[in-house]
Amino acid sequence: xxxxxxxxxxxxDPANAEGSGGxxxxxxxxxxxxxxxxxxxxxxxxxxxxxxxxxxxxxGLVVASTGAARALPTLGVVTLVGLILxxxxxxxxxxxxxLAVPSVLAGAYAGIEAIDPRTIDAARAMGMSDWxxxxxxxxxxxxxxxxxxxxxxxxxxxxxxTLAAYVGAGGLGRFLFLGLKTQDYPQxxxxxxxxxxxxxxLEALFEIAERVTARRLxxx
Amino acid sequence: xxxxxxxxxxxxxxxxxxxDFSLQAPSGQTTVLVGSSGCGKTTLLRMVNRxxxxxxxxxxxxxxxxxxxxxxxxxxxxxxxxxxxxxLPHRKVIDNIATVPLLNGTPKAEAHRRxxxxxxxxxxxxSMANRYPDQxxxxxxxxxxxxxxxxxxxxxxxxxxxxGAVDPLVRADLQTELLRIxxxxxxxxxxxxxxxxxxxxxxxQIVILAKGARVAQAGSPQQVVxxxxxxxxxxxxxxxxxxxxxxxRETPGGTLVVDGHGRPAGRLADPPRAES
Amino acid sequence: xxxxLANLELIGSRTVSHLLLAVxxxxxxxxxxxxxxxxxxTHQWSRATLLTAAGLxxxxxxxxxxxxxxTILGFGVRDAxxxxxxxxxxxxxxxxxxxxxxxxxxxxxxxxxSTALGYSAAGRFWQVELPLAGPVLLAGLRVVAVSTxxxxxxxxxxxxxxxxxxxVDGFQRGILxxxxxxxxxxxxxxxxxxxxxxxxxxxxMPWTRAARR
Numbered sequence: 001x002x003x004x005x006x007x008x009x010x011x012x013d014p015a016n017a018e019g020s021g022g023x024x025x026x027x028x029x030x031x032x033x034x035x036x037x038x039x040x041x042x043x044x045x046x047x048x049x050x051x052x053x054x055x056x057x058x059x060g061l062v063v064a065s066t067g068a069a070r071a072l073p074t075l076g077v078v079t080l081v082g083l084i085l086x087x088x089x090x091x092x093x094x095x096x097x098x099l100a101v102p103s104v105l106a107g108a109y110a111g112i113e114a115i116d117p118r119t120i121d122a123a124r125a126m127g128m129s130d131w132x133x134x135x136x137x138x139x140x141x142x143x144x145x146x147x148x149x150x151x152x153x154x155x156x157x158x159x160x161x162t163l164a165a166y167v168g169a170g171g172l173g174r175f176l177f178l179g180l181k182t183q184d185y186p187q188x189x190x191x192x193x194x195x196x197x198x199x200x201x202l203e204a205l206f207e208i209a210e211r212v213t214a215r216r217l218x219x220x
Numbered sequence: 221x222x223x224x225x226x227x228x229x230x231x232x233x234x235x236x237x238x239x240d241f242s243l244q245a246p247s248g249q250t251t252v253l254v255g256s257s258g259c260g261k262t263t264l265l266r267m268v269n270r271x272x273x274x275x276x277x278x279x280x281x282x283x284x285x286x287x288x289x290x291x292x293x294x295x296x297x298x299x300x301x302x303x304x305x306x307x308l309p310h311r312k313v314i315d316n317i318a319t320v321p322l323l324n325g326t327p328k329a330e331a332h333r334r335x336x337x338x339x340x341x342x343x344x345x346x347s348m349a350n351r352y353p354d355q356x357x358x359x360x361x362x363x364x365x366x367x368x369x370x371x372x373x374x375x376x377x378x379x380x381x382x383x384g385a386v387d388p389l390v391r392a393d394l395q396t397e398l399l400r401i402x403x404x405x406x407x408x409x410x411x412x413x414x415x416x417x418x419x420x421x422x423x424x425q426i427v428i429l430a431k432g433a434r435v436a437q438a439g440s441p442q443q444v445v446x447x448x449x450x451x452x453x454x455x456x457x458x459x460x461x462x463x464x465x466x467x468x469r470e471t472p473g474g475t476l477v478v479d480g481h482g483r484p485a486g487r488l489a490d491p492p493r494a495e496s
Numbered sequence: 497x498x499x500x501l502a503n504l505e506l507i508g509s510r511t512v513s514h515l516l517l518a519v520x521x522x523x524x525x526x527x528x529x530x531x532x533x534x535x536x537x538t539h540q541w542s543r544a545t546l547l548t549a550a551g552l553x554x555x556x557x558x559x560x561x562x563x564x565x566x567t568i569l570g571f572g573v574r575d576a577x578x579x580x581x582x583x584x585x586x587x588x589x590x591x592x593x594x595x596x597x598x599x600x601x602x603x604x605x606x607x608x609x610s611t612a613l614g615y616s617a618a619g620r621f622w623q624v625e626l627p628l629a630g631p632v633l634l635a636g637l638r639v640v641a642v643s644t645x646x647x648x649x650x651x652x653x654x655x656x657x658x659x660x661x662x663x664v665d666g667f668q669r670g671i672l673x674x675x676x677x678x679x680x681x682x683x684x685x686x687x688x689x690x691x692x693x694x695x696x697x698x699x700x701m702p703w704t705r706a707a708r709r
Contacts, residue, residue: 070646071643076649079675188564302608306612312703
């Protein structure tokens, strides 16, 4: 248990806080990698998910490929892309985007698929075009499940972004691999605690976002 | 015989589902509890097999107070048929029917042989024995439900809106079948419905219930229609609103029976059919 | 292709080690998630707590967990038991939610009718609720199986023998074929286990296929 107190002491030690390799800078890097990966994954996955959810076509393909993507070992992708493109940010980013896409994609199409078919029928009967149906009915009603998908993607990416440091990028993983090399358990634990802390903060933000969306949807 | 002695049921939140209800359901006859939703009729039915225990009062089967019988063995000797049949979706038709005998330890071969007999009794082709409930129509599922209720050869059959979820033609069919089966088996049936026409069609004794399971009137179908006890009963029967006030009207095609609004309710059979 | 042919034996032994870590973790997380999920499904007040705890468990990065767990439990870092416990925790994080949802998905009418038929509480759980929760349980188990098999590879950073060592070794020595082989072998292994689970589900739950016909 005293590893925990040592780890917390390590985090609070001013000597570890400042500078480009300090706790603040590494945390900011870690958060930045996470947001960038989730954002890129969303840009790819949300339109695709809406297309599948709206047309109902390609669902089998999406389910199968998300299953396969889940089997893809992130460490393998990181090292593979690292070997091909060299060390730096690109390799971990590719891996993290691949990690995030399945959850976001599933959230996007499941959100539309879960809408009561009678609601869709009613909207069509009122004379909505496909575009109107998508933007005024399907996207708003699908928002809670989409948010849920982005949330679980973010959670996975935050935890996995520690691997970025293995191929020379930054983030909180730096402390982890440094500690691993020198058998410095408090430093490794400190890195883990910081990651969990960031995850908790992001979770809280998503919780608020989900409640606000739910309230909006009831009012509208 | 089933006897309710001054039973009441209230819940911790203060709602009173049943207040001081007493009734006898004679052996070998069908007693129909009829009333609007929320009148407490289902609660009464579930007191018989102890799915609900009364807050006060007692329920008797012949000379036994049900409170003295453990719920699980009690339920295994009382047949129960509910809306949407309540079949187990992961069991084949034949296993659904044989559920209670198997629970009671009847050998599988014998339970299955009996299940096939019951399928014939309720008008199901035995070729359906190996299907799953989802592969049957609503009416067929309901027949399986009746067969399952009869499987342990119980003296008592409790039926909770068993035909409420099927379309009118199938429902009429199922009612006719139930009457036929009852003529053969003479079970003590307690039947719950909100449909007065169904109550009149099936009941030897009709009990019309108001809120809190107050007995507005109990009697034979003839009695309640001919002599409704009060406004509430008359209103429930549809008397005075034209529902059951029938008249004869001569038309070129024959004598029609019309309701209070002049809408045809049927044709006068000529010569009148003998009571069966 | 040349690398694969030259190292078939190595790939085979790493696959076996990989399975020896993944399969116990998958089985354990399923078996442990059932009572927890049942508790969450039947005791409404515990649901939010259990599911939030499970969710947070998932936010812990796997590598530090592999490292820190031994300091709490007294295993060596490279012990199979250490890796299995860590993987089981991640599996639980996913499976508890699935189990709670699965058991909650059994409809009230079926519960009611089986009570009326005279099932005891235990009989109803084993013979009615558990089989009917089967399809949702299976869906959850498939996700757990696939992600566990993928997650095993992270432990190779600590030198634990499994397919992930092909990434570490290949990356350090610059052998692209080795890394690629590791990825493909892991994915294939995951898909094979997934397919086996689907077949098992069909054998154990014949009614789910009948209904779709």
